[in-house]
Amino acid sequence: MVRGPLRALLPLLAVLLVGGSACARPAAPPDGAERAVRAAVAAWSARPPAALAAVPLEGWTYEVTSVRRDGARADVRAELRYRLTGYDAAPTGSGRALTLSQDGSGWHVTGDRPAPGALPQLWDQGPVSVVRGDRALVLGASGRSRESLEEVAVVAGRAVPEVSAAWPRPWAGRVVVVVPAGLDAMAALLGRPADSYRGLAAVTTGLVGVSPAPADRVVVNPQAYEGLSEPGRQVVLTHESTHVATRSATTAATPLWLSEGFADWVAYRSTGRTPAEAAPALRRAVGRGELPSALPPNEAFTFGSDAQAMARAYEGAWLACRLIADRWGEAALVRLYADAGRRPLPTALRDALDTDLSALTRTWQSTLREELR
Structure with missing residues (x-):
């Protein structure tokens, strides 16, 4: 998810354990x-x-x-x-x-x-409206106006080519966006308390590490989404569409600073936003002399954590991926992402960037000092 108002939802793959005894009796046939x-x-x-x-x-x-x-x-x-x-x-x-x-x-x-x-499924909450956009299918709950669903379809349709330009690897090239009636309905669909998503504009659901990813859904929080500016909405859905595109390359081994930072990098790469403009929480911290000692750990992206701390984590992750793209090249960033999901991070960093985590962290810290003064 985009930092600040957004968060990605990356559920772990379920593991099905099948057991049994060699002498177990077969189930009786149905009467x-x-x-x-x-x-x-x-x-x-x-x-x-x-x-x-x-x-x-x-x-x-x-x-x-x-x-x-x-x-x-x-x-x-x-x-x-x-x-x-x-x-x-x-x-x-x-x-x-x-x-x-x-x-x-x-x-x-x-x-x-x-x-x-x-x-529950969306239809458990009432009739479902459908808008087919350019590269996007929007499913809306009862009570959502067609005009609002069409706007979501347009924004999502613009996001897809942006994602494809940044992530040249195979993916579906289309997204499904679910717009529930409101925050409580969104929380019910995702099985978490409403407070977990208050202020978050969207989340992405789906299995990680599956190729092809079978059924990713971008789920919008209508109240938070509609409170954003038009550029903000575009950033949101471009970020979420990036998670859809990279899903098959993302595993539990992928560090969240890389998955969230990459999605933010894609979302912001064509906006012209400067680090000082797009990373205000981290800029204030650096200005106070609170330079991060390490790249953001996974727990920094946890739902319900301190809002400012989570904003700094997203901003720092974005700046790390931006740094990699600028210094080593966009192709190297894409390779690092793909490798980090299936190989140890030190190996992925060495092969994609010819560096290690300590050196990358020092370079990132130097970049923060220079760009967030």
Whole structure:
């Protein structure tokens, strides 16, 4: 995320542990009633919810994982899988809890909600509006005006070529932007308290280290986003689109100063903003004689941390990536990013920049003294 009002959301990949015993008995085949329940779910899932009538969908299926019956009622756990046509490289989805009832004509789905522990989807909050822009698909919650969604689509569409120019490696070249009704709705979609996102204009969700990245989403906080200037909105969505582009090269090993700094570097590279203009919090700290002793650690980018400290972290990360691009070249910065996700940082720095972390830090500190006086 862009420093100050923004933060990237980079969830870790889940690890599926499969165990079992060689002498375990196979599961009993479903009886006739269970087969009828499963068939009812399959028939029902062939028709996506009316709230999604305008959304371009393909592969919409509910994969039943368990069935529990009690008389004329059945509780089903299922995994929803779907793609947004033209945008998702692989199916995405979530766990769902279905309720079915039986009458004289058979079983019928009467309820569909997120499974315990699963995040809600946008349509769980009401009808979804769709705006197709140039290189962007915007999904808006009920209550968001079409005009506001079209503005987001235009800004996101401008962001994509900026990102492609800075990140010449393969990526989808398009983004999906989700605009919920407000802060509370955004927090519900992301499964965190609303205070975690208060004042943040957008976040990006998706799996890191997956190629191709199946389903990144840029999620906008309408109140914070709409409070920005037009250039500020462009910076926000360019930064977030950079996270989408670099997702497959980003892993848990990638230092956040590099991932966040790179996204800021892309977002600011064509704005003409000077370090003094774009790094006010760090400029004030340097002016007080508080020169950072090291590049920002990962914990400096944590949600809910001190706002000024986090601003200094983002600004310092941006200036580090700007320094690398200016001194070693943009291609070297891109190579460093790609290498840092799959190799130890010292190795990546040596091969991409022919330097080490200590030397890079000293050069960065010297740059801060010169440019933030």
